[in-house]
Amino acid sequence: MNSKQLFANIKNKKSFLCVGLDTDIQKIPKHLLDFEYPVFEFNKNIIDETSAYAVAYKPNLAFYETLGAAGWIALQMTVDYIKKNHPDIFIIADAKRGDIGNTSKMYAKAFLSDLNCDAVTVAPYMGEDSVTPFLSYDGKWVILLALTSNSGSDDFQMVTDSVSQKRIFELVLNKSLVWGNKENMMYVVGATKAEMLKEIRQIVPDHFLLIPGVGAQGGSLEEVAEFGMNSQCGLLVNNSRNIIYADATDKFAKVAGQKAAEMQHDMELLLKKYKII
């Protein structure tokens, strides 16, 4: 999927919502455990009720890997289900991978080709040759960690380089601008650091940003839009727990749909406020 198609979907659905599929088998309604693939069953129901309001889904790999081979099958079934029923929806493998070149190449194949996701999140610690192998699939994306939403982001991301006087997350943005472009690279910026979006937009005005941390982690959607939106929207705002675990009964999917609709409504107002639609 290219950025034009993604923006068309945002305008069509009046939403820049990404629903995080952090599907924890311990937290899903008990009646789903009777199915052979409870995690897929949960996801399928969530997708059916939220897809009208979402432009992206983001399965979090940890929640699938903790189930071993069965988790990987549930993940593949989930991606296939979205691709078949909602081919316009962008799928992000939230995997935070990154390794030496020949290994990153394998991860890229696993997520972008075999599993057929549209994007994969990548950690930049190992530098250029750990990131570029993910950039060799047409129409596929790297979403590089820049400034994350957790407290530990202060430990290294906010350290200032003595030579350039830039912080590490700024160096990640600056250097990676040469590795990829706005058609194959996005950045993770936590909503808990919304005020930093102003500075980040100076460096990457045109790139899409994936924003976690609205909701459960305390970030504000209004601030994210105020400081982060560009003329093509340029934002995918993720919400996981507040949507998928909003209800734990057999009405879980309906309630998730309502929560997604509420977020879509808020997003529509912001898209109008900033004259994107």
Next chain:
Amino acid sequence: MNSKQLFANIKNKKSFLCVGLDTDIQKIPKHLLDFEYPVFEFNKNIIDETSAYAVAYKPNLAFYETLGAAGWIALQMTVDYIKKNHPDIFIIADAKRGDIGNTSKMYAKAFLSDLNCDAVTVAPYMGEDSVTPFLSYDGKWVILLALTSNSGSDDFQMVTDSVSQKRIFELVLNKSLVWGNKENMMYVVGATKAEMLKEIRQIVPDHFLLIPGVGAQGGSLEEVAEFGMNSQCGLLVNNSRNIIYADATDKFAKVAGQKAAEMQHDMELLLKKYKII
């Protein structure tokens, strides 16, 4: 496994060799493709022939994930096979994970509990709360990326903090000393940066170091021992391609065993030279 047991194994086998199981289904001998789990079959043969010379095995997750659920099964079979037949051997899931706390907790469960590996490699970019969830399993280890063996390690790891005048990899070492200790944390230091081991040993004199990059990537075993060895050896030197792909015929395992024996021999000389045994 604790550091005392690991050191006992090193003295017993006169080796600090870690064999990297970067098992690429495209590279294994063709006759193995007749088996239901060719990757496991390859690993089993490699393990049978190299276990006398190795104190650790390191499956590289990318090579298993690219096979989907079948890859995860082959990985589980491999770990189970080592645990059953060689319970003294240390198993490292080379996964380079790291995410917000509740996600790192899931990865920790997947690798250290469910899969029952002894250690998992972790990327430090997201800071303290992305690393500490991996430290809550008794006798299990985090192996944190400090200074990696690839060219991209210069991009961020070698950047100098304007406040402390320390480089990022030094900050990773310094800060993480408070998160864990020498009984639950090791560090990745690439053999291609062997001369840096002298500085690194000033910061972490007692911790074990996992050293990739000897062999295919050009690092020198002698320099690694000269600059990195401590009184408990303190090193696990990994070799993947030079051992497991030394031969592509039906003699692949025997030849891998010979290559592992050669490395063990070199390591025995170094352990004697530095009076560890």
